[in-house]
Amino acid sequence: MADRSDAMRKARALRSDQKRQRVLSALDASLERGEEIAMSALAKRAQVSRTFLYDNEDLRAEIELRIRVAQDRAAAGLMSGARVSAMSLRAEIENYKALNRQHRREIDALKRRLSEAVGAGVLQAELPAVADALADEHYQQQIGRLEGENYKLQERIAVLEEELEAARDVNRKLMGRVNRSEAEVAGV
Numbered sequence: 760m761a762d763r764s765d766a767m768r769k770a771r772a773l774r775s776d777q778k779r780q781r782v783l784s785a786l787d788a789s790l791e792r793g794e795e796i797a798m799s800a801l802a803k804r805a806q807v808s809r810t811f812l813y814d815n816e817d818l819r820a821e822i823e824l825r826i827r828v829a830q831d832r833a834a835a836g837l838m839s840g841a842r843v844s845a846m847s848l849r850a851e852i853e854n855y856k857a858l859n860r861q862h863r864r865e866i867d868a869l870k871r872r873l874s875e876a877v878g879a880g881v882l883q884a885e886l887p888a889v890a891d892a893l894a895d896e897h898y899q900q901q902i903g904r905l906e907g908e909n910y911k912l913q914e915r916i917a918v919l920e921e922e923l924e925a926a927r928d929v930n931r932k933l934m935g936r937v938n939r940s941e942a943e944v945a946g947v
Contacts, residue, residue, distance in 0.1 A: 779818055781805040786822055790829040796822075827940070834937050848923045852916060859912045866905050873898060 785804035789796055801822070802809045812819060 775815075778805070778807045778811055779815070782807060782812065782818060783821065783825075786825055790825065793833075796826055798822075827944075831937075831940065834933050834940070848919050848926065852919045852923070855912050855916050855919070859909060859916070862905050862909045862912070866902065866909070869898060869902050869905070873902075 782801065782805040785801055786796065789801065789804070798812050799809055802812050812822070
């Protein structure tokens with residue numbers, strides 16, 4: 760009779776280990792997909808009862824540990840991505856600002872040249888030359904092109920500044936989450 764009860768205990772332990780492995784496999788798969796983890800859904804995926812999950816404290820502790828580790832990894836990845844994004848956005852903004860300043864200088868130079876051409880035309884002898892200068896397609900096209908580029912760059916700067924502010928907001932939220940997680944871990 761003792762042999763039979765030993766065999767039953769071993770079979771039960773084997774089934775329990777198999778269930779445990781199914782739960783951990785289902786948990787890992789859910790974490791890889793970034794899904795929200797609920798005990799009832801995890802039990803259903805692993806084809807075990809919720810009672811099995813709640814009665815096995817060591818298994819519950821392992822589940823909670825893996826969830827916390829996955830959350831910490833995700834938060835760390837988001838924070839490093841936000842830092843890289845914020846730094847690249849700042850660099851891009853500075854590049855566009857420099858390009859915008861250069862375009863403004865070119866526009867100012869063109870305006871001066873046009874003003875000189877128009878001013879010289881005040882003299883009656885120069886009026887036909889001034890009319891030709893004003894009608895010159897090249898200057899008009901270049902001024903229009905530069906003003907259009909300037910407008911686009913100003914719009915891009917505004918968009919980048921909004922993105923930078925959004926990145927900062929995400930960073931603040933993530934840091935708050937990390938700090939809360941660290942406080943919870945320290946309090947445990």
